[in-house]
Amino acid sequence: MTSPDGENMYFGGDYNPEQWPEDVWLEDVRLMREAKVNLATVGVFSWGRLEPAEGMHDFGWLDRVMDLLHDNDIQVNLATPTASPPPWFGLAHPDAMPVRADGTRLTHGSRDTYCVNVPAYRAASRRIATALAERYGAHPATVMWHVHNEYGTTCYCDHCAAAFRDWLRDRHKSLDALNDAWSTAFWSQHYSAWEQIMPPRVTQYRSNPAHLLDYRRFCSDALLAHYREQRDILRAHGPQPVTTNYVMAGWTPLDHWKWSAEVDLVGIDHYTDQPGDDGLAQVALASDLARSWARGKPWLLMEQGVAAMYTPERTLALEPGEHVRRSLDYVARGAAGVLHFQWRASQGGAEQWCQGMVPHAGPDSRVFREITELGRTLSSLAPAEPEAAEVAILWDDEAAWALQNPALPTAGLDFRASVEQAHRVLWQRGIATDFVHPSHDISRYRAVLMPSLYLISDEAVANLTAYVEGGGTLVVSYFSGIADPDTRVRLGGYPGALRDLLGVRVEELHPLTAPVTLSDGTIGTFWSETVHLTGATATATYPGGGPAITRHQAGAGTAWYISTRLDASGLGDVLAQAGV
Amino acid sequence: MTSPDGENMYFGGDYNPEQWPEDVWLEDVRLMREAKVNLATVGVFSWGRLEPAEGMHDFGWLDRVMDLLHDNDIQVNLATPTASPPPWFGLAHPDAMPVRADGTRLTHGSRDTYCVNVPAYRAASRRIATALAERYGAHPATVMWHVHNEYGTTCYCDHCAAAFRDWLRDRHKSLDALNDAWSTAFWSQHYSAWEQIMPPRVTQYRSNPAHLLDYRRFCSDALLAHYREQRDILRAHGPQPVTTNYVMAGWTPLDHWKWSAEVDLVGIDHYTDQPGDDGLAQVALASDLARSWARGKPWLLMEQGVAAMYTPERTLALEPGEHVRRSLDYVARGAAGVLHFQWRASQGGAEQWCQGMVPHAGPDSRVFREITELGRTLSSLAPAEPEAAEVAILWDDEAAWALQNPALPTAGLDFRASVEQAHRVLWQRGIATDFVHPSHDISRYRAVLMPSLYLISDEAVANLTAYVEGGGTLVVSYFSGIADPDTRVRLGGYPGALRDLLGVRVEELHPLTAPVTLSDGTIGTFWSETVHLTGATATATYPGGGPAITRHQAGAGTAWYISTRLDASGLGDVLAQAGV
C-alpha cells in the first residue's frame, strides 16, 4: 500500500454521493481539493443503487463518481456494500434476516440486516463483490478495497445452528471431547448427537459458559469467512490492498489477532467519547492496539467523528484545535492516515445528526475550516515511525469474552477496563506500549503486563514462563490465569496456570464491598484474595496480614502479582517498584 | 349540543351498571340525583354483554338502564364498546389481535386488543355501532355518542403493513417521491416496490426517522378512519353530537388538529399527577389545549380522577376542596362540564383500585360528599365564556413525533415539556393563552411562542413570517425550524426555516453538560448554539461572547430567538422584554 504521493498521509472520509444530486458532487470535489482530501471511501452503503433488483446492476452513477474523483486526484477506497442489503433482498430471502436469541426475526429498515451463515446472503455478497471487482479493479482511482462495514452482528438462526455444529466438529473433533470441554455433566447437558447442539438461544436459567464462549469464537470466525470470501474475489481482480474496519468498542465481536492476519492493512473506526486527556488516552489506546494487531503491516484510521464526541446521551464538540491534535496523535502512533465518517452531513436518514466534514451549515463553518487545516497539516507530513515499545500488555479477545460470562464471583469484572487502566498508567508515564497475544514472542520487551486475563492456554503459560526465566518482568493482576481455553477452572489453588511462575497459591477469592488500605498505604478496591506465599515475597499486605502484592524471582526474571484492584496511582507505584 | 337544561354544566361520569346486580342500580340513580349527576357515560366496556356471541345481541339490560336513567332525568352519553372486544372475538379472529414491533402477537385478557386495520375488526365495529344506533338513536336519554375509548393503540401486523402502503401511496404518490422524502439513499434503503415497505418493526440498528414519523402519522389516520366509520353510522340514526375522548398524555398518539375537525365536540380524559399549583397548571394546560383544538366548538372533560391523582408509583388523594376547585378551573376555561371515571368503584378487575364517585366505602364518605358538593355547585353555574387569549403557543403533534426520533443531537429534547414550560410561565403571569397550529391564522394574537418546534412546513414559515411582518411578536426557542415535513434537515445553517425571520444563522448545536451564565445573569442549561447575527441584535450572550438570545425587527413586528434552555424565571424575563 502506498499513500497517494508515496509518502504522505491518507486524508479523507466516507463519501456517499448517492445521497446528493450530481451538482453537489462538483462542489464536493472542489471542497475536497481545498481541504487536501486525497482518499474517499465510496460505496459503503450503496448496494441498493448498485443492484436495484436482484442480479441487475447499475454502475453508471458510480462510473461518474470514480472518474470525477480520479480527475481531481482523489483516490478511492472502494467498498463492497454488503453491510446493508437493500429491501428487495430481505423480501426475496426472509430466512436471511437475522434472528435474536429469543427467536425474534429482524426486518430490513436499518442496516446490518443479514446473517452471514445464510447461503443466499453469501451468494448475493459474492455477486456484488465480483461485479465491483470486475468493473473497478482496474480503475485508476481504486487504491484500496474496503470489504463490508464494521463486522460484528450476531444471529441465532437455524443456518447459524448448522454452521456452528460444523465449526464445533472442527474444533472438538468428537462429541466426547465437546462434552468434556463444555463440562456438560453439570445440569445434564450431555450431547449425544451433533444435531442437539443449538446456538445459545434463550433458555430457562443460566447458560453454559463454555457454550457461550465457543459461540463468540464461532461468530468471529463466521464473519471472517464472509470477509475472506470477498477478499479473495477482490484480490483476483487487482493488486490493491483489501481491508475492513474494526469497531473499536468494548463489545469486541472479533478475534482481532486472527482477523489481522487476514487483512492487508488494519483499519479501525474509532469514536472517542471523552474530552481532554481522557480522549487523548482513548486515541493512544486505539492506536496502540491497531498498530500491534497489524504486526508490521500498515494501519489506518478509517473512521473517526468530525470534531465531535458521541456519548450515549449527547453529541459534544471538541475544543478548537483539539481535532487536529488528536488526528496527529493517531499519526504519531503509526496511522497511515486519518479518515472520517462522513464527508458531508446527511440531510435525512438515521445518522442525519452525525457530524460531517462539510456540516449542515456548509463550508463556511469552523468545522470545515478545521478539516482544511488538518488536511494541509497532514499534506506536509511524512508517515511517522513510532517509537519502539519496550513494554507490552497482553491482549486476548477470547479471554475478554470468557470474562463476559454472567456468572462469575462478582459482577464488574472487565478485561477491557483493566487493559485501559494499565495502558493509561503507562501512557501517563510516557512509556511506549505494544499489545501482544499471550502466545506471541515477547522476548524483546523488558516488561509485560497481564491485566485480569482470566483464560489462558498451556502454550501461553509456557511462553510467559520462558519469558520471565529469560530475564523478563511480568506484572499479573487479579483473576488472571484462572481458566483453561474451555473456561474450566484450573484446580488446586488459583491462579492455576501461574502458581509456579508467581510463587503464590490463592485459596479464596473475595470480592470487596468496601476499600481496604494495604500495608504500604495503597488502596485496594473491588476484589481481594487469600494469597499464600510459595516462593514469592509480599511487598504489600492486607489489613489481616495476608499478602496482597507479591514479587517472585523466577530464573533471571521477576513475576509480580497484584491480588486486588489498585487505582492508577497504586498501579503506577507497583510498576515503578517493578522497574517498568 | 345542549347541556341538560340548556344552560347548566354537564356533570357525571362513566357508569358501568353491568358490573353490579340490578338492585344496586336503584341506589345508583338515587345517589346520582342526590349528587345532581345529569350525564352518565354508558356502555364503554359493554361489548361482551351487548353481543355475547358474534352477531347475537342482548339489549334487554341496557334498555332497562336507559329507561331508568331517563326516568330519573339523567341523560346518557352512549358509548360504542369497540375499545374492548370480548374474548370470543379474539378466538374467532386471531389475526385481529395486535402485534408488537418485535412480532409478538398479543392476546385478549385486558382491553384494547384489536388492530384497526383488520377488516374483521372493522366489520365487527360497524355491526355493534349500527345495532346501538338503531336501538338507541331515538331513545330520549341519548344526548351524545361516545365512540370507542381513548384511541391510541399501535400495531405492526401485516394488515397494518398493507394499509400503511396505501397510506404512503396517497401521501407520496410515487416510490421515487417516497425514496426522496425518506432519504433512503442512506444505508441502502431504496424501495423498488411498494411491497418492500414494512411498518417500523424491530431491526438491527437505528430506524429511519422519516419512516418512523410517517408511521406515527399513519397510525393517527388509521385510528381516525375507524372513528369516522362509526361516527357516520351514528349520525345517520340521530341528531346527537358524536365524539370520543382523547388521552391527555405526553405520548400523543393522535394528530389533534386533524381529529378535532372530525368530532362534534372535543372530549378529553385528563388525569393529573401533581398536587397543588403543579396540578392546577396541568388543568390549565389541558383545558387550553382542548379549547384550542375545538376551534369554537364545545369541549368536555370526559374523564378525570375522583379526588385522586394517579402517579406511576401510587395513588394520592387531593386535599379537601381541591377536587371542586380543579373542576371549576376546567369550567372557567370553557369546559361544557366535568365527568369522571367512574361512578362506582369496581370490586374486581384491573381497575378495582381506581377511585369511584361512590368509593368502596360507600356514599358515607368524604369522597361522595365532595362529589355532591361539586354537583350542587355546578348545577347553579352557567357555562363560562373564557377570556379571549391574546397570546398563543404553537402546537403540532407531527413536530412532537419528529422530536421523539431517538437519534438527535441529544437525549432529553421534548416538545411537550417545552410547551408545558412556556404555558406555565404565561399562566403564572395571568396571561390567557391559546394553542394554534403553525399554519393557522394567528393574526389576532399580539404574541406567539414557538417552543422547540423541530419540524415545520414552508407554508407555516410563510404564515409566521406574514404574522411578524404584520406587527406580531414571535418568540422562538432552540431547535425550532430545523427540519422539513419529511424530517430532513434544512441546510445552510440552522434554523433553516427561520434564518431570515430571526436574523440569525446558527452554525453549530452544542448540548451542554453544565449550566452557563449568560451576560444578563440568566442561566442556560441543556443546550447552546453558535449563533451568528445576520440582522438581529443580541440581548444576551454566552460567556464566550456569542449571541444567546436575539431580537430581530422584521417588518412591523419582532422575532426573538432563545438558543438555550432557560428556567421559568429566565423565560419570563425574555417574555417581559418582548412585551408579552
Added chain:
Amino acid sequence: MTSPDGENMYFGGDYNPEQWPEDVWLEDVRLMREAKVNLATVGVFSWGRLEPAEGMHDFGWLDRVMDLLHDNDIQVNLATPTASPPPWFGLAHPDAMPVRADGTRLTHGSRDTYCVNVPAYRAASRRIATALAERYGAHPATVMWHVHNEYGTTCYCDHCAAAFRDWLRDRHKSLDALNDAWSTAFWSQHYSAWEQIMPPRVTQYRSNPAHLLDYRRFCSDALLAHYREQRDILRAHGPQPVTTNYVMAGWTPLDHWKWSAEVDLVGIDHYTDQPGDDGLAQVALASDLARSWARGKPWLLMEQGVAAMYTPERTLALEPGEHVRRSLDYVARGAAGVLHFQWRASQGGAEQWCQGMVPHAGPDSRVFREITELGRTLSSLAPAEPEAAEVAILWDDEAAWALQNPALPTAGLDFRASVEQAHRVLWQRGIATDFVHPSHDISRYRAVLMPSLYLISDEAVANLTAYVEGGGTLVVSYFSGIADPDTRVRLGGYPGALRDLLGVRVEELHPLTAPVTLSDGTIGTFWSETVHLTGATATATYPGGGPAITRHQAGAGTAWYISTRLDASGLGDVLAQAGV
C-alpha cells in the same frame, strides 16, 4: 425418617460424581469420612447420564457410586433427575419446552427446560422415576428420595392452557361462577366458552388480577401433580421418605401449606445474602417457616451455600466460624440436618463459581476445615427439640400472590417483607415464633400477627374471630383483610373482612410520600388510612387527629390495628403494649 445412626443430625450435600473421573470418587469418600458426612444427595442433574437416549438406561456408574458410598457408611438421598431433561428430550419433544408469556419458546442448554403440563414430559418423568425406584428402592444406601429440584417454573403454552381450563372447571364449576369470581364484566372480558380462557399471556394493557391469581394457584397445583406422580411411584418401591426442596425466595411459586401436606419431610434450599445479624435473622425465618410448614413432620436444610453468601452482585464469604454458627441455628430451630450445594466445586458449567465443601483449592483450605469442624460438631449433637412458640405469624402464599398484582394503590406492597419485619422484631426480642395458615387452629398461641394479609377467606375470618373472642391477641397491620379469595374488594369500608373484629371502619387508603409522626412519637411511613372508630380505642393518632393505631376488646381477647408502616422499633412498641 431416621438419621443415620438414629439420633444424630444429617450432614452432607449434593454430590455429583458424574462430573469427575472415578479416581476422584475415592478421594471424595475419604474426605467425606474425614468431614463426617453421612448423607449425600445424588443424581439431581444426572438424567443425561442415566438415560443417554430415550428409554435406554445406563446405571452402571450409579451402581458403583451407591456401593462406594454405602461401603463408606454414607447414606444417599437419591434424586429423580427430572429438573434437567437432557438435550435429546428437547429435540424429540419440542412442544415440551417452556413458553414465556410473550410466546417465546425456550431451548435446552440450561436447566428446567420443560413444562409439567406436557404429556410427553410427564411420561418421561414417570419412566426415569420408575427405573430409579426399581433399581435403588431396595439399595441399602437409599434412605431418602429427592424428587426433582427446586420446583418453580412457569409456562404459558397451549398444554398449560388446556390444563388451566380443567383446573378452572374444577375450582369454579361453571363459567358463570368464573365470570363472577373474575369480575369479567369489567373491560368486556366475559367468557362464553371455556376455550376462550388463556394463560395470562402478554396483552395490551393491565391484566385481570383474579386471572393472574388463579394462574399462580394453578401453577403451584400443576407442579404438585408432577411431584405426586413421582412420589407415588417411589413409595411403591420402598419405605423411604420422599420429599423435594423448596426454594426459599421472595418469589414463592408454591402454596407451601398444600405442598407440605404431600411431602414426607419438608426440605428447603436456603441461601442467605446478608452478613452478621441480618443473615442470622434470615436463618431464623427460613427455619421457622420450614418447621411450621412441616406441622410436626421433620424438616431438613437440603441446600445452603458453603460458607458463602450469593448476592445479586457478588459472592461474599462468611466470617470464620460463621458458617458453623448459622448451621447450628438451623438445627436449634429443628432441622434434621444440614446439607449443602455442593460437595465439590465444579470445574466448568454454569455454577462453576458456586462454592463447594471441597473448594477449587482442594481440601487444604479454610473452607474444608470449617466443613470438617461442622461435621464433627454435628456428629456429637442429638436433634434439637425447639422451644414451643407462643406467638404466631399468619402466612399464606395466596395472599402473597394477590399482593403481587401490579395495580394496587401503591407500588411497594410486599407480604414477604411485612412478614420478615414482624418475624425479626419477635426474633430480636427472643420470642419463639411459628407460622400458621389463617384457617388453621391457632388457639394455643397467646398472640397472632397478621402482617398485610391482603386476601382472606370467610372461613379464616371466622377462625380469627373465634380466636380473639376466646382470649387471644391479634395484631393486624395495614391493607389486611381487604379482598376475598377471588381478589374482589370487600365493600362498605376497609378492611371489609375485619371491621367488626377490629372495631374500625377505614374510609380511605393514603399511600404516603413522606413520613408522619404519630401522637406517641412513633414514625409512620409509606402508607396511612382514614380510620373511623366503631368500637376500638385509638392508641396513637395521625397529625390531623385521626386514629392510626387502635385496640379493640372483642370477647375475651384484643384485636389491634396498625394502619401505617412502622419501623422495627415502632412495631416492637406496639407489640409490647399488646403484651406480645
